[in-house]
Amino acid sequence: MEYMDITIAGSGVLGSQIAFQTAFKGFNVTVYDIDDEALERAKVRIRNLEQRYQEDLGALEEEVNSAYNRISFCSVLSKAVSNADLLIEAISEVVQIKVDFYKELGKVAPEKTTFVTNSSTLLPSQFAEATGRPEKFLALHFANEIWKNNTAEIMKHKETDMKVFDEVIEFAKAIGMVAIPLYKEQPGYILNTLLVPYLEAATCLVMKGIADPETVDKTWMIASGSPIGPFGAYDVIGFNTPYNALLEKEKAGDNQAAEVAEWLKTEFIDKGKFGKESGEGFYKYPNPNYMKPDFLKS
Structure with a gap:
């Protein structure tokens, strides 16, 4: 499956970076967060990234503007994932918050949607059951300032479908990352x-x-x-x-x-x-x- 419509759940520092990098590489992106106030802060973060991309990557103003225009913002989860091929979760590093999120997500996301977590410290197997689709769930972990520190650690758990694992690796490459596959779970991946x-x-x-x-x-x-x-x-x-x-x-x-x-x-x-x-x-x-x-x- 080729991923084209991407939803980012969580619009903090890294969630905003993932959203902009993904849009910069030509994908349609929806940013989800719990309320409009959080999304307004995300818009400011993402706008600030435009200058960094011009300074660090030599991006043109028209390129960063086009990237921003490929991003939409939504505080209703069912609407945010209604057409998602891939959802990247970047919410709080609290187990119960993530469990509750995945239970709700599993109810409203289309059957086609693959879920990945950007968790830095927690294992995908901790949430696989809550997703309702463990075979289409794994970890995709980014480093801060991803446009420069462009590693993407892709970590499967025992139930992850290898086809899905390979698809996420290809997606990571498509958004300009150096894909680093991990075939067994490791707390902290390689980087941490x-x-x-x-x-x-x-x-x-x-x-x-x-x-x-x-x-x-x-x-x-x-x-x-x-x-x-x-x-x-x-x-x-x-x-x-x-x-x-x-x-x-x-x-x-x-x-x-x-x-x-x-x-x-x-x-x-x-x-x-x-x-x-x-x-x-x-x-x-x-x-x-x-x-x-x-x-x-x-």
Whole structure:
């Protein structure tokens, strides 16, 4: 099956990026969220992406305008999915919220619709039964700033139809992603399996008073040649994904992960500091210190 009409459920930071990238590559996109207020915020996010595409990709103004015009917005789920070939779920990383969503989605979506989750920390098998169509359900996970960091991790579960798995891989390629197939479930996929311990280790250095965030970033950037350190990465990714991943580790009995999660919550999340998106995290934006020309000098 060739996917042409795509619905994105959830219009937060990554949901908005997925919507615009998909429309930019020529697909018809419907963005769904729970109310018109959330959708108005999404329109602002997506409009802001137009400039990033022009700056980072050299896209023409007419190209980004055409992409935006291929996006519609809807707060009624049955209407949003009425013609969907593929639904990409990018809602809150809370199990019960996702279960309830999929139960409702399964009642109103056409039989043809394939469901994928962009969950960063949860496994598709946790929701397969709730979808009512486990053979047409799997994970499709994107990295933040997907127009530049263009990986798409496609992860099946035991009941996923291999034909559907292959179709989602082809879709990921069609929207400009490097498709990364995972044939068995792995919490955190490849990216977050590597990323979360890296961020956790960096956070522990600061929590224990060994060094401040800028010193940690400077050390990593000079020694590894990376253009960004762990705390700059936190700000780009946003705090919610690492925090939720740490909570999953806490549930498995990891006490250090629990301490790091609590520190992130009290020092940043509870204070409305979510990184680049909110204007402040470990750095202040739009001009964070790690991007200044003299940051790596002694």
